[in-house]
Amino acid sequence: MKLQKLYYLSTMKYDEAKSKFLETWGKLGSEWGINRTMAQIHALLLIAPEPLSAEEIMEELNISRGNVNMNVRELIDWDLVNKVLVQGERKEYFSAEKDIWEIAKRVAKERKRREIEPVLKVLEQLSRVEGDKKDKKIKEFANKMGELNNFVSKMDKSVDTMLKADENWFFGSVIKMIR
Amino acid sequence: MKLQKLYYLSTMKYDEAKSKFLETWGKLGSEWGINRTMAQIHALLLIAPEPLSAEEIMEELNISRGNVNMNVRELIDWDLVNKVLVQGERKEYFSAEKDIWEIAKRVAKERKRREIEPVLKVLEQLSRVEGDKKDKKIKEFANKMGELNNFVSKMDKSVDTMLKADENWFFGSVIKMIR
DNA sequence: ATAATCTTTCAATAAATTTTGAAACTTCAA
DNA sequence: TTGAAGTTTCAAAATTTATTGAAAGATTAT
Structure with missing residues (x-):
């Protein structure tokens, strides 16, 4: 067996x-x-x-x-x-759709739109929490939200770049630059 | 309200x-x-x-x-x-862990290990399906598995690169090259 | 030892998600 | 029209996944 x-x-x-x-x-x-x-x-x-x-x-x-x-x-x-x-x-x-690059792009586009973009809106808002900035937990919270917003937004922009890019960006030679 | x-x-x-x-x-x-x-x-x-x-x-x-x-x-x-x-x-x-880059790396590492790598093993195997290569569906199946394997494996390698890379790869200047 | 405090386990239960299938709906040909 | 062929809907059922909480297991202080 x-x-x-x-x-x-x-x-x-x-x-x-x-x-x-x-x-x-x-x-x-x-x-x-x-x-x-x-x-x-x-x-x-x-x-x-x-x-x-x-x-x-x-x-x-x-x-x-x-x-x-x-x-x-x-x-x-x-x-x-x-x-x-x-x-x-x-x-x-x-x-x-049979083309894998197309599939990847469409999935990325959809998940970005449905899941990432709403989160970005919330994070941006949360980084502007009101309250005593001397309070450690409030200050750190605002910082952390700012950091997260920055990070997720960079991710988001990278996905945009990918979506606009030619398939060659991935399968071709440019990828080698960052290897 | x-x-x-x-x-x-x-x-x-x-x-x-x-x-x-x-x-x-x-x-x-x-x-x-x-x-x-x-x-x-x-x-x-x-x-x-x-x-x-x-x-x-x-x-x-x-x-x-x-x-x-x-x-x-x-x-x-x-x-x-x-x-x-x-x-x-x-x-x-x-x-x-408070560092966002670290968090991203650890999540990527874990999901890669748990979810992507097993899929890669299967795809590689499936691209070697046995049978009459004159049969359209078998030939196309083997091709498709090969393509998918190729794609997922490139993704996987890019994640490896990211995992090894300095935080700077993402936050710094290299990212601008592909913008 | 014994008890007090804290952690882990896991069978039972609850909650969330997915699936079913029969009725309602649509379309089209005669 | 009518009805045959196909599609859609959605409340109920099934399944999957997450959560509870009490009992068992650890660990440490006395």
């Missing part, structure tokens, strides 16, 4: 490899605050050579129609998936 | 500011796959001028002793918090 597993460490059959990928991508998603099923649907569409229908997604992942609908909608909202009209078919089909 | 909120947009009293921070940091944590309470305890220790005891954390956050114990242990495990002996006191006190 253990031996069999070791054997498959070097090569795997397609079906096994596929479910391993769906499982892995789903787990990664949930560790980073993305619904596991959403990540799995994304994984499935990512490796599908052709667009898939809701039916097909239901069957592949053993999930309900409602669940497919909600998560696909969310993926469309993130601009990672789009509806595809297949000629002569009434059903809707779905396909995922 | 709306007016009052608007007033507080410019300045806030310390206690309000503090709970806003605890709430915000906790929410951010949970959006990124970190337990909300763990993030709140971290936030609390981050702004505390002196180390806090389990009792104090319990009271500040209205949570149970067991919850404090588990989450503080986890924070210690992440190397974000450490036990402090206060002279003449039997109780344990806790304090957080």
